[in-house]
Amino acid sequence: MxxxxxxxxxxxxxxxxxxxxxxxxxxxxxGFLPVGNLFCPICGEPQLTSKVCSRCAANPPAFKQVRSAYRFVAGLRHVVHVFKYNNRRSLAAPLAVAITQQIQEPKHPVAICPVPLFPARQVERGYNQARLLAVKLACCWHLTCLPEEALRRTRSTGSQVGLDYSARQANVHDAFAADPGLVEGWNILLVDDVCTTGSTMNACAGTLLAAGAISVSGVTLARASSNGNPGR
Ligand SMILES: [Zn+2]
Ligand SMILES: [Zn+2]
Known part of the structure; x- marks a missing residue:
């Protein structure tokens, strides 16, 4: 009313x-640009073939797979910025629906878990955009969304923007903690707004697996290209 x-x-x-x-x-x-069919089957990086990318071949990630719905370009880049920084929380619902238009619903029972923000950052922003997205996605797919205590960020990692792959890996190493009582025995689907190299997803996945999760996959709204491959 x-x-x-x-x-x-x-x-x-x-x-x-x-x-x-x-x-x-x-x-x-x-007008959003879908990632399309050519991507690394593990990390989801858009590329010119569907072969495992050189990064995943050299260092297999902890997650099973990550899939992203759209390229992080033009219009979507602006939408994500507004969703994250301008308190436009109501964008979570249409953006979750936008994900379901490109990414198939999980076939097996999974629990959805957003990539957490460092608590101080969340207080400053007032919300975690990944959690808003995760809750709406869980609604769309009739899945459980794990509570905030399931996976926490234990230190501030700063922005990953401008860091190369190994610097990103180092930046998020040991930055998360999971509650075994909440994640044990689950296949978990991590949710985030944007993914670049998958380093954050990888760090979260490692933590969740160590806490007893059966498997970890990830889904993101947007994919920022990390290597200048097609689509910018
Ligand atoms: Zn419009
Ligand atoms: Zn890969």
């Missing part, structure tokens, strides 16, 4: 084209 009244007073506007009606309109959503 309150929401309906608010919508009447302040109707939602598309975050990209400002058209009244939805948080993200169908036209703008159709």
């Amino acid at each position: 309150a929401q309906a009244a608010l919508d009447l007073l302040f109707p939602p506007r598309c975050v990209l084209c400002r058209r009244v009606g939805q948080e993200l309109c169908a036209d703008c959503l159709s």
Whole structure:
């Protein structure tokens, strides 16, 4: 009721084209660039073949696989920025739906777990955008979303932007802790907004497996290319 009244007073506007009606309109959503079919079967990095990429071949990650829905370019880059930093929490629902349009629902029972923020960062921002996305994705796929205590970030890792692969790995090493009582015996699907090299996902997966998770996979809304391969 309150929401309906608010919508009447302040109707939602598309975050990209400002058209009244939805948080993200169908036209703008159709402009997102899907990752497509050519990617590394393990880390999901877009590339020109479907072979395991050189990074995964040299250092097999702890996760089973990571899949991303769209390239982190143009419109989507702006949407993610607004979702993360401008308190536009209502974008979680249309972005979760956007993920389901590109990524298949898990075939086996899994528990969804967002990539956590460092607590101080979360207080500053007021929310963890990955958790908002994870909760909505869990709704779409009728899955359990694990509570915040399941996986925590135990130290501030700063931004990964501008770091190369090995620096990213080192930056997130030992940065997470999991509660065995909450993760033991689960196949876990990690959820994040953006993935670049998969280093954060890998660190989370290692922690979850050590705490008794059966397997860990990941899904992200966006994929930032880490090596200048096709699609920027
Ligand atoms: Zn629009
Ligand atoms: Zn790979």
